[in-house]
Amino acid sequence: MPKPNTSRGPIYLRTAVPAPLSQLFDYLPPPAHNGSAVQPGVRVLVPFGRSNKVAVVVATGTEPGVAAARVRPAIQLLDSLPTVPRPIMRLAQWAADYYAHPLGDVMHGILPPPARLAKPLPSPYPHRWRLAGGDAVAPQSRAPLQSRLLEQLAGAPDGLDADGLAACGGGWRRALAALVDKGLVEVSRHYAPPARFGKAPGGDPPVTPNAEQAAAIEAICTSLDEFGVFALEGVTGSGKTEVYLQVMHQVLQRGCQVLLLVPEIGLTPQLVARVRSRFRYPVAVLHSALTDSERYRAWFAAREGHARVLLGTRSAVFAPLPDLGLIIVDEEHDASLKQQDGFRYHARDLAVVRAQHAGIPAVLGSATPSLETLANAQRGRYRHLRLRQRTGSASFPVLKLVDLKRRPLREGLSEPLLEAARTHLANDDQVLIFINRRGFAPTLLCHDCAWAADCPRCDSRLTLHRGKKKLQCHHCGHSTAVPAQCPDCASEALSPVGEGTERIEAAMRERFPGTPVLRIDRDNVRGRDRLEQVLAQVAAAEPCILVGTQMLAKGHHFPRVTLVGVINADRGLYSVDFRAPEQLAQLIVQVAGRAGRAAKPGEVLIQTHNPEHPLLTLLIDKGYPGFSDAALRERRAAALPPFARIALLRAEANTVAHPSRFLQFVRDTYAAPASAGGVQLLGPVPAPMERMAGRYRAQLLLHSSARRALHDFCKTLRRDLEQHAQSRRVRWSLDIDPQDSL
Numbered sequence: 001m002p003k004p005n006t007s008r009g010p011i012y013l014r015t016a017v018p019a020p021l022s023q024l025f026d027y028l029p030p031p032a033h034n035g036s037a038v039q040p041g042v043r044v045l046v047p048f049g050r051s052n053k054v055a056v057v058v059a060t061g062t063e064p065g066v067a068a069a070r071v072r073p074a075i076q077l078l079d080s081l082p083t084v085p086r087p088i089m090r091l092a093q094w095a096a097d098y099y100a101h102p103l104g105d106v107m108h109g110i111l112p113p114p115a116r117l118a119k120p121l122p123s124p125y126p127h128r129w130r131l132a133g134g135d136a137v138a139p140q141s142r143a144p145l146q147s148r149l150l151e152q153l154a155g156a157p158d159g160l161d162a163d164g165l166a167a168c169g170g171g172w173r174r175a176l177a178a179l180v181d182k183g184l185v186e187v188s189r190h191y192a193p194p195a196r197f198g199k200a201p202g203g204d205p206p207v208t209p210n211a212e213q214a215a216a217i218e219a220i221c222t223s224l225d226e227f228g229v230f231a232l233e234g235v236t237g238s239g240k241t242e243v244y245l246q247v248m249h250q251v252l253q254r255g256c257q258v259l260l261l262v263p264e265i266g267l268t269p270q271l272v273a274r275v276r277s278r279f280r281y282p283v284a285v286l287h288s289a290l291t292d293s294e295r296y297r298a299w300f301a302a303r304e305g306h307a308r309v310l311l312g313t314r315s316a317v318f319a320p321l322p323d324l325g326l327i328i329v330d331e332e333h334d335a336s337l338k339q340q341d342g343f344r345y346h347a348r349d350l351a352v353v354r355a356q357h358a359g360i361p362a363v364l365g366s367a368t369p370s371l372e373t374l375a376n377a378q379r380g381r382y383r384h385l386r387l388r389q390r391t392g393s394a395s396f397p398v399l400k401l402v403d404l405k406r407r408p409l410r411e412g413l414s415e416p417l418l419e420a421a422r423t424h425l426a427n428d429d430q431v432l433i434f435i436n437r438r439g440f441a442p443t444l445l446c447h448d449c450a451w452a453a454d455c456p457r458c459d460s461r462l463t464l465h466r467g468k469k470k471l472q473c474h475h476c477g478h479s480t481a482v483p484a485q486c487p488d489c490a491s492e493a494l495s496p497v498g499e500g501t502e503r504i505e506a507a508m509r510e511r512f513p514g515t516p517v518l519r520i521d522r523d524n525v526r527g528r529d530r531l532e533q534v535l536a537q538v539a540a541a542e543p544c545i546l547v548g549t550q551m552l553a554k555g556h557h558f559p560r561v562t563l564v565g566v567i568n569a570d571r572g573l574y575s576v577d578f579r580a581p582e583q584l585a586q587l588i589v590q591v592a593g594r595a596g597r598a599a600k601p602g603e604v605l606i607q608t609h610n611p612e613h614p615l616l617t618l619l620i621d622k623g624y625p626g627f628s629d630a631a632l633r634e635r636r637a638a639a640l641p642p643f644a645r646i647a648l649l650r651a652e653a654n655t656v657a658h659p660s661r662f663l664q665f666v667r668d669t670y671a672a673p674a675s676a677g678g679v680q681l682l683g684p685v686p687a688p689m690e691r692m693a694g695r696y697r698a699q700l701l702l703h704s705s706a707r708r709a710l711h712d713f714c715k716t717l718r719r720d721l722e723q724h725a726q727s728r729r730v731r732w733s734l735d736i737d738p739q740d741s742l
């Protein structure tokens with residue numbers, strides 16, 4: 001539609017309005033504005049239904065999409081320059097199209113909260129004051145407070161912030177305002193780099209890369225001016241981060257910005273600290289645990305080019321970076337890079353698209369690359385870079401299986417694991433026990449009548465949390481007191497069945513009195529500070545035992561851990577989710593990577609009832625590459641992603657019948673045309689957990705061997721369903737490339 005306005009007719013603004021509708025909406029420019037200077041990416045306040053909304057102009061043109069008489073004027077233009085710069089607009093449009101998600105909702109999601117308000121963008125930077133015109137001589141004032149302020153400012157040619165002026169005495173703000181009114185003092189707002197910036201770089205000086213690192217750095221740095229994707233595969237401790245840092249350094253020195261995406265920043269304080277201490281360039285951090293104003297400041301600093309490195313979680317892939325020269329995705333296999341509700345995008349995949357648009361390299365790093373990334377490497381689309389050795393004297397730990405069959409288990413712990421723990425602790429080393437379940441026990445059972453504590457709102461059991469003295473549902477958050485007796489038969493013989501972190505912690509304390517036991521899970525370690533505290537404790541501690549969930553598997557270095565125990569590998573082997581084995585293998589390798597990072601070799605014991613399972617034996621004998629080759633062959637044979645494309649149409653409602661009825665209707669209506677286009681509809685079936693938080697859920701699987709075919713079908717389906725009466729009875733969503741619940 002964008003055409004120069006050669007006719008004399010009005011110019012229309014085509015806008016993305018925050019609403020769950022795929023359609024774009026046309027408006028006339030606000031009264032007294034001819035619209036000719038409006039650029040895409042500018043925000044505009046428009047009347048929509050009965051309210052006003054902040055929309056984003058996507059294009060301008062001379063022909064409205066609906067009858068000209070129905071086009072209403074916008075109320076107000078909110079920006080003179082685009083809030084959504086061109087590359088972000090392009091990425092958002094690509095994403096809305098690929099994920100078959102309304103552009104208005106995509107836009108709304110990527111705007112920081114202050115930009116969602118009908119106001120010009122505020123500066124998030126602190127105020128600074130200085131003498132008007134850069135005077136070096138303090139003008140006089142008869143008011144004593146004013147003259148103190150003037151003197152203070154005369155000594156600070158770069159100006160002073162509130163902290164620097166407050167010393168002049170109470171009431172300084174009013175006195176200062178008077179000086180600003182008189183034109184003697186100017187106020188401005190400047191980027192103030194985060195406090196930690198500027199600290200002398202310490203702790204992590206650049207090292208001389210080994211041969212494999214040097215080859216990787218060279219490969220990436222010789223193609224900084226073109227699009228290319230590098231899959232950087234290296235076991236934990238092989239020096240991937242060092243490769244990132246050295247490549248980043250070159251990019252920064254060329255005057256470009258770097259975007260570094262990570263799955264969860266809260267879990268990687270060490271990475272943040274390492275990036276900050278390495279460079280003399282300002283680093284901004286963007287993630288969901290920040291306050292709105294902190295997030296906005298980071299976003300703004302990135303957009304203004306003040307921050308040269310942006311380290312962020314998945315939504316940072318949409319941050320404006322005018323000088324972007326490199327995108328790195330760390331732990332690219334991690335499922336939390338995929339948004340699981342609303343606009344369900346995958347930040348890794350969008351990072352690649354963004355790099356392609358910008359003509360720059362993208363680096364996808366992991367010790368355990370996703371099968372998608374490996375398939376792309378095999379096809380020659382991505383360049384595969386490998387770091388096979390651990391740096392320094394550390395070697396990768398030896399993995400062993402502990403066959404649980406017919407073995408006595410005490411609190412989930414086998415004798416070989418306890419024995420190994422004894423040996424390692426006696427050597428003054430640390431032990432890490434991994435169990436992917438919080439709480440004390442996943443079930444509370446009546447020994448006399450077999451009553452079990454179920455969640456009243458979900459198809460699941462309540463987890464016993466002994467510390468909090470609560471039964472909790474890990475799916476909906478429902479929480480209740482622990483009953484003293486069975487509600488069915490009044491027996492007091494209620495027994496916890498199964499193990500969680502709390503129970504393992506208690507068992508280890510009992511077995512190893514005198515050895516500190518630290519539990520790391522979301523119940524015990526909330527917030528960044530607490531995690532750093534615990535990590536410092538571990539670093540300082542003599543022999544100790546760490547018990548934790550996957551929080552332990554990510555990012556941290558525990559140089560003194562030499563034994564890792566995996567309590568139960570069986571859950572990942574028999575899941576209905578076809579990605580479960582991949583996730584299990586990744587988790588085992590990631591946890592194993594925590595061990596033996598210093599000079600001593602590590603040992604990993606994996607408890608299982610299925611020691612002959614091919615997945616486990618491959619992983620043990622051939623490592624992750626052996627496993628992933630076999631897993632890729634299996635996926636190909638089964639026509640599963642990455643060798644086919646899938647999407648899930650999910651539906652939920654308060655009644656059990658509506659979701660499946662709705663999905664059956666979709667199937668009846670679309671199966672034939674879909675199949676003609678090469679897309680198969682499978683189901684509907686109930687979701688793996690049919691009832692969650694009081695709602696019933698079902699799903700329909702869409703499968704195709706061709707991306708294009710699936711994509712076109714999803715777009716049509718979405719547009720139809722938005723209009724269809726059937727879809728009002730349920731809450732539905734379309735998930736392209738779903739990562740879970742199959």
Ligand code: ADP
Pocket residue numbers: 207208209210213234235236237238239240241242243391392
């Ligand atoms: P990864 O990100 O793969 O886990 P890191 O980059 O964190 O690995 O490296 C692990 C440790 O080894 C870090 O302490 C790092 O400083 C150090 N290191 C990395 N590369 C080298 C090297 N070439 N020589 C010596 N030490 C190195």
Ligand code: ZN
Pocket residue numbers: 446447448449450451486487488489490491
């Ligand atoms: Zn009972």
Ligand code: ZN
Pocket residue numbers: 455456457458460473474475476477478693
């Ligand atoms: Zn529940």
